Every structure is written in C-alpha cells, then in structure tokens.
Amino acid sequence: MVTSLRYVAFDQLHENYGVMKDASPEHDVIVMVEGQAMLTSTNWHPERLYFYRSSARHFAQRLERQGFRVHFLKAASTVAGLKELKAQYPEAQLIAAQQNSIAQRKRLESIVDVTLPTDFFLTPADVFDEWAGKQRTFVMESFYRLQRTRLDVLMQGKDPVGGAWNFDKENRLGPPKNYTWPAPLEHELDEIDREIAAELGHTPSTAWATTREGALAQLEYFLTHHFAAFGPYEDAMVNDSWSLHHSLLSPYLNSGLLHPREVLDAALTRFNEGDIPIASAEGFVRQLIGWREYVNAMYWHQDSEYKDRNGLEATGPLLPLFDDASATQMNCVSSIVRDIDSRAWLHHIPRLMVLSNLALITGTSPQAFLAWMRRRFIDAAEWVMVPNVIGMGVHADGGDMMTKPYAAGGAYIARMSEYCKPCPYNPKLRTGETACPFTTLYWDFLDRNSATFAGNHRMAQQLAGLRKLSDLPEVRERAAEVLEGMAEGRV
Numbered sequence: 001m002v003t004s005l006r007y008v009a010f011d012q013l014h015e016n017y018g019v020m021k022d023a024s025p026e027h028d029v030i031v032m033v034e035g036q037a038m039l040t041s042t043n044w045h046p047e048r049l050y051f052y053r054s055s056a057r058h059f060a061q062r063l064e065r066q067g068f069r070v071h072f073l074k075a076a077s078t079v080a081g082l083k084e085l086k087a088q089y090p091e092a093q094l095i096a097a098q099q100n101s102i103a104q105r106k107r108l109e110s111i112v113d114v115t116l117p118t119d120f121f122l123t124p125a126d127v128f129d130e131w132a133g134k135q136r137t138f139v140m141e142s143f144y145r146l147q148r149t150r151l152d153v154l155m156q157g158k159d160p161v162g163g164a165w166n167f168d169k170e171n172r173l174g175p176p177k178n179y180t181w182p183a184p185l186e187h188e189l190d191e192i193d194r195e196i197a198a199e200l201g202h203t204p205s206t207a208w209a210t211t212r213e214g215a216l217a218q219l220e221y222f223l224t225h226h227f228a229a230f231g232p233y234e235d236a237m238v239n240d241s242w243s244l245h246h247s248l249l250s251p252y253l254n255s256g257l258l259h260p261r262e263v264l265d266a267a268l269t270r271f272n273e274g275d276i277p278i279a280s281a282e283g284f285v286r287q288l289i290g291w292r293e294y295v296n297a298m299y300w301h302q303d304s305e306y307k308d309r310n311g312l313e314a315t316g317p318l319l320p321l322f323d324d325a326s327a328t329q330m331n332c333v334s335s336i337v338r339d340i341d342s343r344a345w346l347h348h349i350p351r352l353m354v355l356s357n358l359a360l361i362t363g364t365s366p367q368a369f370l371a372w373m374r375r376r377f378i379d380a381a382e383w384v385m386v387p388n389v390i391g392m393g394v395h396a397d398g399g400d401m402m403t404k405p406y407a408a409g410g411a412y413i414a415r416m417s418e419y420c421k422p423c424p425y426n427p428k429l430r431t432g433e434t435a436c437p438f439t440t441l442y443w444d445f446l447d448r449n450s451a452t453f454a455g456n457h458r459m460a461q462q463l464a465g466l467r468k469l470s471d472l473p474e475v476r477e478r479a480a481e482v483l484e485g486m487a488e489g490r491v
C-alpha cells in the first residue's frame with residue numbers, strides 16, 4: 001500500500017539525501033514535476049535548461065531501475081502538478097525536503113504534509129546564526145576557520161595543516177608561460193540527452209554530464225588531472241583553456257547529483273595520498289566548505305528583501321554587450337561572453353572581476369545584472385546568485401558582506417589574463433580614444449562614489465589615488481563617452 005508521495009525537486013537529485021534518504025519502493029511513490037512556469041518564466045540559457053531537464057529525467061529513470069514507481073509530470077507549475085497527484089492518491093501524505101529558495105519554500109507550505117530539514121549543505125542554520133550573531137561584519141575568512149575546525153578538515157589538532165589557514169598569496173599567479181593545460185573531460189550524449197536537446201532545438205556542448213555516473217567521473221577526473229595544480233592558477237584567465245584547473249563540479253553540487261560531503265571526502269582522501277600540495281588542497285577546500293557554505297548560509301540569514309538592495313543607487317540599464325559579444329570591442333568582455341554562449345559557465349574571476357566589475361563601475365542596476373547572471377549560468381540558483389552578485393559582485397548591500405567593493409581597472413585584468421595584448425584598448429590609459437574602458441570607468445566610479453566610501457578605511461588608498469589624479473575632468477569626459485559608446489554597442 002502507498003503511504004507517502006515523495007516530491008523530488010530538480011535541485012535535489014540524490015538518492016541518499018533529502019526526501020529520498022529513507023524512501024522505500026514498497027511504501028513510497030516518487031513525484032517529479034517539470035513546471036512550465038519554471039521553464040518559460042525567463043529566457044534561460046538553453047544549456048542550463050538542457051542540463052536540468054535531462055539530469056531530472058535520468059534521475060527518474062535511475063529510481064525506476066531501483067524499483068520505485070515514479071510519476072514524472074509536466075504541469076503548469078510545481079504546485080499544480082503536486083495537487084494533481086495528491087488527487088490520485090488521496091490517502092497518502094506528501095513529503096518533501098526543505099526547498100532551496102525562499103519563494104519555493106513558501107509555495108509548497110500549503111500543499112506539503114511533512115517537510116524534512118534540508119541536508120544538502122554541511123552547515124546547519126543554527127551553527128551559522130550563532131557565528132553571525134558574534135560578528136560585526138560577516139568576514140568569510142572567520143567563518144571558514146570555524147568550518148575547518150568544526151568539520152576537522154586539514155587540521156593537526158588545533159592548528160591548520162601546513163602552518164597557515166590560507167595560501168591565497170601563492171594562489172594568485174597570472175597566466176603561466178609555455179604551459180599545457182589538460183583537456184577537459186568530455187561527456188557523451190545518450191538517448192535521453194538527445195531527446196531533450198531536440199525538444200529544445202539546442203546543440204549541447206560536451207562539457208556537462210547529466211547523470212550521477214557522469215558527475216562522479218567528473219569528480220574523479222578533477223582529482224586525477226587538476227587537483228594538484230588547482231591552487232596557483234585559480235585566478236588566471238587564459239586563451240588556450242576555458243576551465244584551467246577548476247573542478248567544473250558546481251552544476252552537480254547544485255543539482256544534488258553530488259553532495260558536498262562526498263566531494264570533500266574524496267578530496268581529503270586524495271590529499272592524504274601525499275602528492276597534492278597543501279596550497280592546492282586548501283584552495284579547493286576553501287571554495288567548498290568556505291565560500292559555498294557561507295554564501296548559502298548568508299542567503300538564509302539575510303531578509304528576503306536583500307536581493308532588492310541597491311546601496312550605491314545604480315540604475316543603469318543592462319548593456320547590450322552582456323547578451324551580444326559582437327556589441328563590444330573590449331576583448332576581455334567579448335571573449336568571456338562568447339564562452340558563456342558556448343557552455344553557460346565561467347570560473348570565479350571572469351564572473352567577479354570582469355562581468356560584475358563592469359556592472360559595478362558602469363552603474364548598472366544590480367537587479368538587472370542579477371537577473372541576467374541567473375539566466376546565463378548553468379549553476380545559477382537564487383541562493384547562490386543573490387549573495388554572490390548583490391553582496392560580493394556589485395556591492396549593493398552597502399558592505400554587509402564585503403568590506404569594500406571589488407572594483408578594478410584594466411591593470412588587474414592585464415596582470416591576470418591574456419586578453420589585453422590583442423585588444424584595441426590600452427589598460428594603462430584612462431583618457432583618450434584608446435583608453436581601456438575598465439581603467440577610465442574605475443576612476444569615474446571612485447569619483448562618483450567618493451562621498452559614500454569616505455568613511456571606509458579599506459578604501460582610503462584608492463581614494464588617495466583619486467585625489468592625486470591631475471586629469472580628473474578629462475577622465476569624467478571620457479567616462480561619459482565610454483558609457484554612451486557601450487550603450488550603442490561601439491566601445
């Protein structure tokens with residue numbers, strides 16, 4: 001007899017966690033809903049739609065092979081689908097794990113009978129809240145040290161392995177010379193993949209797996225070919241590799257195909273074999289148990305209006321170059337936008353120091369930029385995009401998350417990338433027709449916001465630099481030209 005309907009969301013695709021943890025084929029019927037509202041609510045990147053839809057279909061098939069009865073419904077919305085199934089099984093209770101977004105938790109409240117606490121992250125809300133309650137500012141480094149100690153990761157008693165909590169200085173090298181990057185793992189399409197791709201009229205890249213086996217293969221490939229060298233070049237941007245030594249695991253971690261505990265355990269086991277430098281191991285662990293957990297916990301810790309914040313009162317429209325690589329001559333931006341077109345992914349530095357930096361210094365509306373980021377990335381979800389964009393990327397939360405904005409001129413991009421040499425602009429110049437737009441707009445941004453940042457001691461050096469500029473009127477003039485040219489797709 002069926003006693004429960006268990007609802008599996010498309011971002012909770014793991015048989016040992018969430019609602020599947022104690023499910024049994026004898027008593028439970030599984031429900032998955034492909035809500036049309038979710039698919040058509042915005043102009044999603046087709047690679048992202050393909051990934052989520054195909055991963056969910058594969059997961060349903062996997063559960064069927066384990067003996068579960070699975071209803072995979074297409075409905076107007078998730079709630080409409082769940083209501084339809086409840087009507088078919090009036091005696092059964094509907095069980096779900098806590099959803100990963102504020103809006104979806106609210107929507108399901110009225111229809112779900114039993115809600116299980118989410119276990120897709122490593123940090124219980126009360127642990128984070130207790131930490132946050134003791135902080136003046138939410139500095140990630142302090143949270144990360146708590147995580148290392150609490151989870152006993154890379155620790156020797158009370159001290160960090162290698163004698164330091166972080167190896168950031170070693171992990172910020174620019175592009176290496178005469179270096180061969182291992183090719184990324186390619187994932188072949190199967191019948192389900194091809195069916196979904198045909199429905200979408202999309203030709204998927206081979207960058208992403210849509211099965212648990214494929215996600216595990218990606219983890220193994222990372223540990224074998226990339227982990228040892230992960231650290232030093234994690235911030236670099238190069239022409240001959242789109243993924244460098246990054247793990248490419250974010251889509252699977254966010255869809256549930258991999259659990260962070262599995263990734264952490266596998267990484268530590270590999271580290272304990274002895275040939276992984278501590279700077280690389282620490283660099284990766286920092287992303288996984290530090291940044292990822294911090295960002296998720298911040299999403300739940302802040303109020304639901306956090307995503308609407310606009311502390312710098314930026315109201316500019318989204319520039320055409322974000323959606324069209326040919327609408328700019330800036331080599332860094334056009335290369336990066338083309339990369340997004342190809343596979344809906346970039347590593348953290350082009351997301352932060354090129355795209356978010358550009359939105360920040362052009363005064364683009366944080367909400368317009370956030371909506372664009374959400375629809376263009378394969379691993380985007382509200383919980384991860386809102387803090388990363390509003391807090392870290394464009395400093396729209398007034399500095400609650402980051403003590404200073406990540407604003408930078410062309411010098412940073414020139415140091416960390418290979419984009420500037422073939423670019424028609426010069427990162428060293430801030431005025432004139434060939435001045436790098438990042439350099440011009442960086443100074444203009446500081447100038448426009450100097451009163452706001454006046455009391456921020458972490459901005460003192462930049463503001464002192466601004467005061468020394470003898471050509472500020474020309475910078476302002478050039479900035480106005482650059483903004484106009486960008487809006488018209490000329491710059």
Ligand SMILES: Cc1cc2nc3c(=O)[nH]c(=O)nc-3n(C[C@H](O)[C@H](O)[C@H](O)COP(=O)(O)OP(=O)(O)OC[C@H]3O[C@@H](n4cnc5c(N)ncnc54)[C@H](O)[C@@H]3O)c2cc1C
Nearest residue numbers: 246247248249250287288291292347348352379380388393
């Ligand atoms: C403006 C901005 C927007 C971002 N948007 C997203 C997003 O929508 N989804 C997403 O998963 N990540 C996002 N990130 C974080 C990071 O860029 C990606 O997680 C990473 O590039 C994914 O590639 P990877 O799996 O190879 O990561 P690796 O470099 O191999 O890192 C390992 C893992 O650490 C986690 N991680 C690292 N940094 C972060 C972070 N800041 N927030 C959350 N998780 C992190 C990811 O799960 C990642 O898979 C964003 C960062 C910035 C600055």
Ligand code: SF4
Nearest residue numbers: 330332413420423436
């Ligand atoms: S010169 Fe400026 S616009 Fe051109 S690639 Fe470098 S940073 Fe980008």
